[in-house]
Amino acid sequence: MSSVTDPAPPVTSGGQPLAERTSATPKQLHEWLRQMLLIREFEVRTMQAYQDKKIGGFCHIYIGQEAVAVGCIAAVQHADPVVTAYRDHGHALARGMDPKYCMAEMFGRIGGCAKGKGGSMHMFDKPNNFFGGHGIVGAQTPLGTGLAFAKKYQDEVIDGGVNKHVTLCFLGDGALNQGGFYEAMNLASLFDIPVIFVVENNGYSMGTSIERGTSMSHRIIAKGEGCGLTGYEIDGMDVVNVYEEMKKVADIARAESRPAMVDLRTYRFKGHSMSDPRKYRTRDEEQHWETGDPITRLRDAMIEGGLIDEDGFKALNKDQKIAVREAITWAENSPEPDPSELHTDVYVEKFGPYTGTSQPQIVTDAEESR
């Protein structure tokens, strides 16, 4: 059990060689390492850009939690919907969004994934089946149930087959206390909807520790069990472990067309948002979790297993730094939205001051490259 009073990273895996504890191929492992390095670098540069006032509004950094988005998304198929809350850069990148659209969105530019209309908390990527990016705590949970409902409806009612999909609905532990989450779980259970509620349990909802805000904090999956969902507790700091465990959860949810709840223990290395001085937790606790850095863990395991060497790691990391630098340059060169964009995308239909809608560059680029 991890908690603020007992901050040990929940090491349930590790020790054994990679080959003995994962079915993942070297190619997959390299890809996960690459994605985590990309997210880490992207977030470091995001913080700098925020401090340079190139990014406005609220901005929530994913550093420390990389193994969760990368491992979970690797465990499902590309056609499976993914939806999350406002700490969403990592999920967007793990889902395959080119970092340039993500950065341009935060820069408020027309090349952003949502033409600069959503910002940091509202990333969307239709070509990659990524449904946001939702700013209100817990609001994405009924949507997640609905996305999974729609996939099942398409598979079974419209196509006349059996359900082929599973939906990942991420939420933070802070969303455990929102009523809509219970309604979403209850409906998913009643209607046999294959959605997995992945709780990224980093121990804090903003500055409130899980013990101070959530009953049954030592065993949150009891909340899902109360609705008939099977619950799983998973070490979220080890991407290989996340993948292996989530693969089982996803395969069961897909095959049985049933919802599940996962308590993924993780830690955000930075504050809740860019303005958070983190006075509610100790430096000792932070350092303790930092020893379980998910990138270091995978790197060390891969070196030990002879899958990468120090030079190979450095080269991979350098490639990600270059990719993020290019994303920043691209974002800076993307124009601000034309003032006429104010009145587009309000309605599909054109009427009065509303000028209809059009697809952003992230969609048109994907269509062209297809």
Next chain:
Amino acid sequence: MSERIIEFRDALREAMTQEMHRDPRVFLLGEEVAQYDGAYKVSRGMLEEFGPRRVIDTPISESGFAGMAIGAAMLGLRPIVEFMSWSFSLVAADPILNNAPKMLYMSGGQFGCPIVIRGNDGAGGQLGSTHSWCVEGMFSNVPGLKMAIPAFPDDAKGMLATAIRDDDPVFFLESERLLAMKGHVPEGDHYVPFGQAVVRRPGTDVTLVSFGRPVHFCLDAAEELAKEGISCEVIDGRTIRPLDIDTIVQSVRKTNGCVVVDQSWSFGSPGSEVAAQVHAHCFDDLDNHVMRVHSADVPSPYAANLEQEFLPNARRIAEAVRSALYVA
């Protein structure tokens, strides 16, 4: 050929069943819509016709099932959400206001939300204040949604069919007080376009503008006022978003007078919006300022007499018309 006469509720059902036959993406969900045949029998027989995968009983869980339907709409399904009463939509405020009307904008055009949310709206059944909401005032404030309020059975069918086919989210406001109203409703395809008001009674002295059930209060008042030699033109706005201001302006330029009748509270309401727009467009045409008749600015009362006094009833409308025309 004899005109087919059916009830308002049957007209609503006909729109839903016709569109569900046309498009397999359309489905209905809500409390008691299936096995119970609908709390107000709007969906009677639909479970038998379409089965439980497309006519879905939900628990009393408005925030959950409204949000679920919005998620399904993001993926291209076309849900019809029935709220037994719009009064119950308040517990679903976040999904219906923060998600449905904003999804297209927030996603930069990637994900629309073609959903219809429908149910009873307005006071008149002695249900007390919690169950008597007129949500027009609150919800019409939000860009990104459309709002339709039919007043007659043929419009109930034609506007609901249009709503289901619409690519944008539509808030469809029905009145429990009108569900048993009978009228001619065309068989087969019948679509009433949004943003087109209709003149229900032509007149020359003053323009009455209203939406939904109060249109009937206006027609009653016009009948009474005709006996006094006052000729009222009654406009049924049909949709609040989009608002057909052109038809209203055209009428006011003819009558030189305007009374707006709106069953929501007066402060920040469709009535105040229409009045402001008429003032802007017809400043030089008006013989008096635009008068407004709303529900009284109090919680809706239970007592029958108080509730009738609370509503923008025909007597209060007639008084406003006389005042607008400087008739003592």
